[in-house]
Amino acid sequence: MVNPETPYETPLKSKISVFRQKTTSYFSDVVMFLGGSLVAFLLLWSLWCFTAPLSSSSSSNFSSPSQPTETRPDPTTFYDDPELSYTLQTQVQNWDEKRKQWLSRNPEFTGQNRVVMVTGSKPGPCKNPVGDLYLLRFFKNKVDYCRIHGYDIFYNNVLLDPKMFTFWAKYPVIKAAMLAHPEAEWIWWVDSDAAITDMDFTLPLEKYKAHNLVIHGWPKLVFEKKSWTGLNAGVFLIRNCQWSMDLIEKWASFGPLSPDYEKWGAIMKSVFTDKLYPESDDQTGIAYLMVKEGQKWKDKIYLEDEYYFEGYWVEIVDNLDNITAYYSKVEAKERKLRRKHAEKAGEDYRAQWEYSMEKEGVKLMKRPFITHFTGCEPCSGKHNEMYSWESCLKGMNKALNFADNQVLRNFGYFRPDLDKSSWVQPLPT
């Protein structure tokens, strides 16, 4: 069951128990235009006399301060708009133009499909005694992936808007990350209980160039079967653009900030008949938008089902030992794959693995990209009754070790047994 006190967990394929607090409504007051902000912006612009400094290194010498000198044109941007707010309660408009202007003033960030991964958990300790250790291990796993692929990662551990609890908590964070990272083309939300289990796999961003939101899902299940489990909202890529600002506003309007929050639960349940509980949730929310609110949303959402953009752990973990053995077999055949290499220069090596695995053609033996422990609730410990806690724990441990073996390898070590976290050996020379 979903523990309502644990932000960020994906809603489960089972009944939600109870919500922490009733909705209060100020979301309707929220959707307002920044009246007068243009005038203020222009006024500020004319007053602005920002002098950009030369040095990037800080000085610890307090005796002779020197005024930072000008090195680049006046960097005045949307940040100088005094009305700019990062909260969900205030709309951002003309974001595409604002971002474009910012990029033109910071040209070192243009021309790349930059990705910022965003994840997080609640501020306090987990109720489950090993919960925090697992949050740490899941976070390390993501940091490793991001280091290898040159992505940034932001871990949020506060509830930015107290009304947006549980799985609704991510939306204020995502909006803030979009504004704080105008250089990022994509914000990649990944639930705290999801592990990257193919460290070599690179997001096929080119494939998504006509889309603004990528979620794991199956069109048939969403559009024909009207199943709320036809997609999973625990992992998604969202493009940093006005469409996404609008989507987040719309999406969050199904949540507890909205005066219609309670009503939405019943409406969603009437459309998605396999939804067991009557509360509005973000996963059904996005499915509802696709099914009911026309082209604007649907056409820009890519439901990814060709690989494990987000995979259900129950389908995955029992196969990880076999996959390890299979990769060892492929590696034994191909000397290039046994080559040591610098972590930063692994692109050739990764491509070689992709090539070798494609040549083998055994899709089931390919490492799953992301293994999501939906229903395990490692922090709250209130796992779905469909699974035993032991199976969750064994699965998380195995998946994290499976992933970490790919990282450790670059540092000259490996774990001979995926069930034994602390037993490592040097790679054979």
Place this chain on the structure above:
Amino acid sequence: MVNPETPYETPLKSKISVFRQKTTSYFSDVVMFLGGSLVAFLLLWSLWCFTAPLSSSSSSNFSSPSQPTETRPDPTTFYDDPELSYTLQTQVQNWDEKRKQWLSRNPEFTGQNRVVMVTGSKPGPCKNPVGDLYLLRFFKNKVDYCRIHGYDIFYNNVLLDPKMFTFWAKYPVIKAAMLAHPEAEWIWWVDSDAAITDMDFTLPLEKYKAHNLVIHGWPKLVFEKKSWTGLNAGVFLIRNCQWSMDLIEKWASFGPLSPDYEKWGAIMKSVFTDKLYPESDDQTGIAYLMVKEGQKWKDKIYLEDEYYFEGYWVEIVDNLDNITAYYSKVEAKERKLRRKHAEKAGEDYRAQWEYSMEKEGVKLMKRPFITHFTGCEPCSGKHNEMYSWESCLKGMNKALNFADNQVLRNFGYFRPDLDKSSWVQPLPT
């Protein structure tokens, strides 16, 4: 007291209780030259036919594999030496030449003072119930700093060499990181219980250009007073070069891998008379090398005492509320400092802060760069009896919130009260 089961903690200014296991000696067998490796290397080189691939993105399509095509010259480097081992037991020689050759073949990484931060903790759960939560928070703090400054970060949570326990555990990790990251000029070890408390401060690497190791310390205390607390080995910058390979070998030779481990404790105690316990430790080890083993080491080690390269929490945490108030006062005077900005483009903003604080000239009110909770042992809970656990907990909480407020600000929020982790508010517009 130091808990011997917690790797990576800095030894304390108090007596070590007991070590987990007795030394066994195979370090003497270890220092051996890679005999015949040159022949093997040349043979391998002639056999090598690495074909570098074009694509950086992975394909999920298994139907039509295409052989990665050549895009760069044969990348054969030291990694192709079959004798290359990442363990402490095997010497690396001619590392400067090998790194230089690697960089010449991977020119996209040259010409920058790249930094990889390395930190970590042990694999299992902390004995202290909130320990893992604090490890997670300390890690998030470091990830935030590294994201802001464009550094990589690697968190190690396995004991790579079971004999190198407690504070000795970092040396195999650092050596492995040097080999795995030839693009990094500096490896920056930061203990798990140290927090970056000035997110804007940039390492003054230019200042260290003639040195290979930077540690917080005071020359007078080390060289004249022969005090083992004249420096702190919990945070250090080490240059990725042959000198450092030699140093690590030498440094680690005081540890439990060495047949002389027990002997070294007594020798160190005889030189550093304020050392209370008779076991060899890494902190006294580096002080010993500086005092007793001549120019090779001493001249290349920079003892930093101009800023809190590593600050003792007891001196710091009670002042954090005052510092916050002081920064607010400075900010109120200078509109540029109140300006919102993109996290990635904070260089100008950071320089402006440095300038404004230098102008104020009140050094005590400058944010301390690193606050190290030496003696708090958040994971084991076996804190030094000099402090109460409550003071440690309050201090860690305050320092982490103080740091995180600087990060949150870029995302549009802040904590009004440093003691209340979960209470955040949107920045005023």
